[in-house]
Amino acid sequence: MTQDSVNIQPPLHPLAIDASSDETLRGDPIDGERYYSSDFMRREWDHMWTKVWHIAGLVNQLQSAGDYIVHDFMHESVMVVKQADGSLRAFYNVCGHRGQRLVWGDGQQETFHCQYHGWEWRNDGVLNAVPDQDDFPQGNPCGELTLVELPVDTWAGFVWYAFDSNAPLLTEYLHPWPDIYKNHATEEMTRIVWMQVELETNWKFAPDNFSESYHTRTAHPQVPAHRDMDYWTSRQELYPNGHNRILQLWRPSLRDRVPEGTPNRFDNKLRAWGIDPDQYPDFETKVTQGWRDVAAAQRSLGPSKGYHHYLRLTEDDFLFSPHDQLFPNVSLDIRPDAVSMFRTEPHPTDPNKCTFDLWCLAMPIQGLEEVMCIAGKRPLEIADFDHRNFDGGRGLRDLAGSVIFQDMALAEGQQRGQRSRGYQEPYLAGQETRVRAWHETLNDYLEGRR
Numbered sequence: 001m002t003q004d005s006v007n008i009q010p011p012l013h014p015l016a017i018d019a020s021s022d023e024t025l026r027g028d029p030i031d032g033e034r035y036y037s038s039d040f041m042r043r044e045w046d047h048m049w050t051k052v053w054h055i056a057g058l059v060n061q062l063q064s065a066g067d068y069i070v071h072d073f074m075h076e077s078v079m080v081v082k083q084a085d086g087s088l089r090a091f092y093n094v095c096g097h098r099g100q101r102l103v104w105g106d107g108q109q110e111t112f113h114c115q116y117h118g119w120e121w122r123n124d125g126v127l128n129a130v131p132d133q134d135d136f137p138q139g140n141p142c143g144e145l146t147l148v149e150l151p152v153d154t155w156a157g158f159v160w161y162a163f164d165s166n167a168p169l170l171t172e173y174l175h176p177w178p179d180i181y182k183n184h185a186t187e188e189m190t191r192i193v194w195m196q197v198e199l200e201t202n203w204k205f206a207p208d209n210f211s212e213s214y215h216t217r218t219a220h221p222q223v224p225a226h227r228d229m230d231y232w233t234s235r236q237e238l239y240p241n242g243h244n245r246i247l248q249l250w251r252p253s254l255r256d257r258v259p260e261g262t263p264n265r266f267d268n269k270l271r272a273w274g275i276d277p278d279q280y281p282d283f284e285t286k287v288t289q290g291w292r293d294v295a296a297a298q299r300s301l302g303p304s305k306g307y308h309h310y311l312r313l314t315e316d317d318f319l320f321s322p323h324d325q326l327f328p329n330v331s332l333d334i335r336p337d338a339v340s341m342f343r344t345e346p347h348p349t350d351p352n353k354c355t356f357d358l359w360c361l362a363m364p365i366q367g368l369e370e371v372m373c374i375a376g377k378r379p380l381e382i383a384d385f386d387h388r389n390f391d392g393g394r395g396l397r398d399l400a401g402s403v404i405f406q407d408m409a410l411a412e413g414q415q416r417g418q419r420s421r422g423y424q425e426p427y428l429a430g431q432e433t434r435v436r437a438w439h440e441t442l443n444d445y446l447e448g449r450r
């Protein structure tokens with residue numbers, strides 16, 4: 001980072017470690033085997049997935065008592081149920097009689113009625129009724145047996161659970177994310193894209209990919225014209241819990257100027273906030289001054305246009321574009337009006353496959369019916385679940401040309417290369433330091449250091 005860009009970045013969180021070079025890392029190799037070995041996959045389940053927090057869904061899916069969401073993770077299934085007192089409880093989706101799965105998808109009910117022998121569980125997990133209750137020599141189980149419970153909590157509008165009853169508190173696990181994003185009312189947002197895509201690649205493709213922006217200029221050539229991905233203007237941060245973040249300037253890169261008169265997103269953004277892009281004497285001034293002018297206009301005009309949540313945000317929230325990789329598998333872009341969540345989860349048995357979740361959340365604004373998100377222009381309304389198979393791109397034709405399509409299109413090719421005998425230890429750039437750091441955190445889990 002140049003001295004100039006250091007001076008314009010917001011204050012660094014005291015826990016942040018500079019991730020622009022690998023000086024703080026051990027230098028663990030990133031072997032190819034971790035991307036295709038079933039044994040490695042089993043170790044990830046035993047030592048990592050059972051220790052971390054997982055996202056089950058959104059808080060706003062659980063409105064009334066008895067509402068529940070189901071999250072299948074590898075061979076497990078967990079349900080989170082809204083209680084009469086408004087709290088949430090999470091249970092394994094497993095009948096306490098002889099192990100039948102209780103529910104197959106999200107829903108609403110007062111009690112869970114097992115399809116096998118008819119046991120009925122209250123939504124607080126306590127057994128309510130069984131057929132032939134006098135036929136249990138060991139005693140009537142009603143009121144005695146309970147479903148097996150897991151820790152559950154919420155942050156940023158997401159419902160989280162952990163398999164480990166001794167997991168650290170969610171706030172500790174995520175620390176300092178709740179602190180960093182305390183001004184953002186993401187829990188008020190609506191999920192306008194709820195997509196899951198089956199991909200022929202190991203799940204670690206996504207945390208690798210989302211831990212660097214080095215690929216952006218090549219893989220997403222449309223991006224630098226509105227978001228500066230240059231490593232010398234960005235700030236890359238590592239955190240002790242294994243999470244990482246990059247903070248980029250929310251303005252065009254100065255590296256490749258958009259030719260005069262070419263329609264572009266930055267000019268449109270200026271115009272949308274009452275600023276004439278042609279008032280600046282040259283491209284550099286437009287970028288450096290227009291960037292600050294539009295942030296100031298958003299803050300001063302936003303509340304009167306219905307963007308009341310802007311009152312809670314700071315100027316930096318408009319100037320910088322953060323991208324977060326929460327260990328292990330949740331990537332978040334948290335912006336004033338929107339959140340994009342990208343997540344991969346392993347296939348239950350095949351390390352060469354995963355699911356990729358794309359959720360786009362948007363702040364409801366009075367009178368606003370459509371918004372642009374990473375999946376294009378979408379109605380600002382609650383989306384239905386949209387399940388796809390990437391199928392070499394055929395399953396996602398409507399998103400061709402988008403950043404998300406471009407990333408997925410690379411995923412399967414990389415998986416092939418990582419399985420090859422020709423795969424070599426990665427030769428990482430400084431701006432890819434977070435990739436190796438991420439693997440070192442994974443190794444810490446697998447080797448019992450976390």
Ligand code: FES
Binds near residue numbers: 097098116117
């Ligand atoms: S397994 Fe559920 S009632 Fe028997």
Ligand SMILES: [Fe+2]
Binds near residue numbers: 209215216219
């Ligand atoms: Fe990408």
